[in-house]
Amino acid sequence: xxxVIKDLVVGSQQGFHNDIVVIGIGQTLRGDDSAGLEAVRxxxxxxxxxxxSVRVEIIGSPGLELLDLLQGTRxxxxxxxxxxxxxxxxxxxxxxxxxSSFSSSERSAHGWGLAETLQLGLVLHPVLANVxxxxxxxxxxxxxxxxxxxxxxRSVLDAVADRVExxxxxxxxxxxxxVPACP
Amino acid sequence: xxxxxVPALARVEGEGGLYIGMQDDRVVEVRLxxxxxxxxxxxxxxxxxxxxxxxxxxxxxxxxPVAYQMSSIAALENALGVEVDPQVYSLRxxxxxxxxxxxxxxxxxxxxxxxxxxxxxxxxxxAIAPEVVKNALHMKKIGNEVxxxxxxxxxxxVNACVGGWHRWPDVDAFRSLLPExxxxxxxxxxxxxxxxxxxxxxxxVEYELVALHHDSEYGVMHGEIWSSGGTRIxxxxxxxxxxxxxxxxxNALHGHTVDGGAYLVGPLARLNxxxxxxxxxxxxxxHENRIKLxxxxxxxxxxxxxxxxxxxxxxxxxxxxxxxxSGPAHADFKLKACEGTGAxxxxxxxxxxxxxxDEKGLVRFAKITPPxxxxxxxxxxxxxxxxxxxxxxxxxxxxxxxxxLVRAYDPCISCATHFLKLKIEEALPARxxxxxxxx
Numbered sequence: 011x012x013x014v015i016k017d018l019v020v021g022s023q024q025g026f027h028n029d030i031v032v033i034g035i036g037q038t039l040r041g042d043d044s045a046g047l048e049a050v051r052x053x054x055x056x057x058x059x060x061x062x063s064v065r066v067e068i069i070g071s072p073g074l075e076l077l078d079l080l081q082g083t084r085x086x087x088x089x090x091x092x093x094x095x096x097x098x099x100x101x102x103x104x105x106x107x108x109x110s111s112f113s114s115s116e117r118s119a120h121g122w123g124l125a126e127t128l129q130l131g132l133v134l135h136p137v138l139a140n141v142x143x144x145x146x147x148x149x150x151x152x153x154x155x156x157x158x159x160x161x162x163x164r165s166v167l168d169a170v171a172d173r174v175e176x177x178x179x180x181x182x183x184x185x186x187x188x189v190p191a192c193p
Numbered sequence: 194x195x196x197x198x199v200p201a202l203a204r205v206e207g208e209g210g211l212y213i214g215m216q217d218d219r220v221v222e223v224r225l226x227x228x229x230x231x232x233x234x235x236x237x238x239x240x241x242x243x244x245x246x247x248x249x250x251x252x253x254x255x256x257x258p259v260a261y262q263m264s265s266i267a268a269l270e271n272a273l274g275v276e277v278d279p280q281v282y283s284l285r286x287x288x289x290x291x292x293x294x295x296x297x298x299x300x301x302x303x304x305x306x307x308x309x310x311x312x313x314x315x316x317x318x319x320a321i322a323p324e325v326v327k328n329a330l331h332m333k334k335i336g337n338e339v340x341x342x343x344x345x346x347x348x349x350x351v352n353a354c355v356g357g358w359h360r361w362p363d364v365d366a367f368r369s370l371l372p373e374x375x376x377x378x379x380x381x382x383x384x385x386x387x388x389x390x391x392x393x394x395x396x397x398v399e400y401e402l403v404a405l406h407h408d409s410e411y412g413v414m415h416g417e418i419w420s421s422g423g424t425r426i427x428x429x430x431x432x433x434x435x436x437x438x439x440x441x442x443x444n445a446l447h448g449h450t451v452d453g454g455a456y457l458v459g460p461l462a463r464l465n466x467x468x469x470x471x472x473x474x475x476x477x478x479x480h481e482n483r484i485k486l487x488x489x490x491x492x493x494x495x496x497x498x499x500x501x502x503x504x505x506x507x508x509x510x511x512x513x514x515x516x517x518x519s520g521p522a523h524a525d526f527k528l529k530a531c532e533g534t535g536a537x538x539x540x541x542x543x544x545x546x547x548x549x550x551d552e553k554g555l556v557r558f559a560k561i562t563p564p565x566x567x568x569x570x571x572x573x574x575x576x577x578x579x580x581x582x583x584x585x586x587x588x589x590x591x592x593x594x595x596x597x598l599v600r601a602y603d604p605c606i607s608c609a610t611h612f613l614k615l616k617i618e619e620a621l622p623a624r625x626x627x628x629x630x631x632x
């Protein structure tokens with residue numbers, strides 16, 4: 011894995027890429043819900059040079075403010091916990107169109123999930139469809155308030171960090187063939 | 194027995210269940226059961242140093258953290274006899290403006306408007322009227338930015354303390370917000386014009402309206418507690434007139450007057466009692482749109498929010514333009530064992546706090562009465578009035594109608610999951626148990 015990453019780094023552009031954002035999502039007080047932000051923090055520690063070359067955002071919940079974070083980007087890597095029938099700790103790579111299966115019909119001011127927010131964003135700002143969006147989901151099992159992060163989920167954070175780095179290096183390599191950013 | 198179970202009251206904060214019981218085609222019981230955790234905060238606060246209180250109470254709600262934070266500060270400053278500088282007070286009012294802008298823009302357009310326009314959700318509304326939703330999100334964002342400039346972040350701000358502010362916010366950050374606030378004012382005026390064209394359901398209710406009132410400003414942070422029944426009391430006397438009681442089925446306390454009556458707090462109460470203190474553009478919008486007061490239709494709380502939106506954009510423009518701080522950001526004061534009360538108007542209504550602290554500054558007692566707890570009996574009473582109509586409707590219509598009424602109140606229950614189960618059933622005849630007690 012390290013070798014793959016090193017090979018990719020060789021081909022990547024240097025400098026700061028304000029149009030690429032990595033977003034870690036999750037609430038630290040809700041057990042496995044924190045997996046997304048913990049994975050991004052882990053990636054920041056292990057790959058500080060790459061982390062310093064793009065925008066990094068940590069948010070508690072993927073509310074409507076997420077749309078603001080996506081403004082002006084051409085690519086985004088979102089890392090979030092998800093509930094699914096797979097084994098806790100499984101890592102899933104999703105395309106935006108896959109999110110509908112995770113959509114909730116119950117929306118509140120607080121409760122706009124990632125799926126609903128992105129759907130709303132696409133309706134309001136069709137240009138968001140041009141943003142290359144990579145969603146890395148970490149399957150969790152315990153989301154209650156006050157819960158600890160599941161050891162099986164914690165054990166995959168390094169692997170998720172590797173995955174973030176690989177995805178990012180591929181995006182940076184693509185910077186050589188720049189696509190206009192979402193206005 | 195007829196039972197209707199419908200999941201999901203979307204677009205409210207928290208979770209609850211609605212129960213409607215019928216006997217002989219007569220509605221005998223309506224209950225809005227709420228599972229709301231904020232009471233635990235009173236326990237969390239005991240033993241904490243008093244300066245920790247504002248940051249803890251701000252965590253009660255992600256939509257109205259300012260009101261929780263400021264009401265606790267008001268109570269503690271009253272207890273300690275702290276006089277704050279007018280600059281401190283103005284900045285606090287600006288923070289409220291930001292919170293009202295965020296909260297009202299969200300509720301008007303994303304939470305209630307879809308009901309009035311026959312849309313299942315804000316997402317569906319966005320599909321047919323993207324510019325309307327974009328404007329709403331833009332207004333909300335302006336509120337977020339103002340709050341961030343003052344409190345360091347747009348949710349759960351951290352700059353406020355007992356005595357003032359930890360530090361004065363940056364003047365330049367404020368100035369750059371002025372063009373956006375001016376755009377927001379125009380957008381708010383348009384919101385009022387649009388709001389009066391909406392198809393509100395007919396419902397007139399004889400409310401006892403309760404709100405903070407101040408003769409020289411729109412009642413938000415200071416003043417007396419006024420009731421449309423004519424009662425005018427200082428905040429310190431709140432508990433002699435308004436009490437909360439535990440209702441077995443619900444984690445949320447239910448508020449009522451000492452006479453047992455339900456009362457209404459929130460934008461309708463404020464607008465009806467305090468319209469004379471509105472800023473000029475807000476006054477003009479009432480006149481130009483032929484909005485007659487009092488408004489006693491709970492669905493038309495949206496109009497009251499729209500008018501308040503104008504007022505708070507106007508006030509924010511004035512306060513941002515005048516912001517030029519000098520001198521210390523917080524007052525010095527002496528610590529002592531004391532007790533005090535404080536209240537402010539959260540976007541959803543009157544919010545009351547009372548604290549006792551000891552000579553070391555540790556909290557020994559805390560009481561917090563949120564607006565939604567005060568409105569719960571009122572929501573139930575309105576649902577009771579509507580229930581005969583509800584039970585004649587098909588399941589989907591009954592659910593939407595009940596949900597819309599609850600949503601019109603904008604209840605702020607908790608930051609947890611959120612659903613409503615509507616259950617309508619015919620009650621069995623009252624049973625008598627072996628000890629002769631009726632159910």
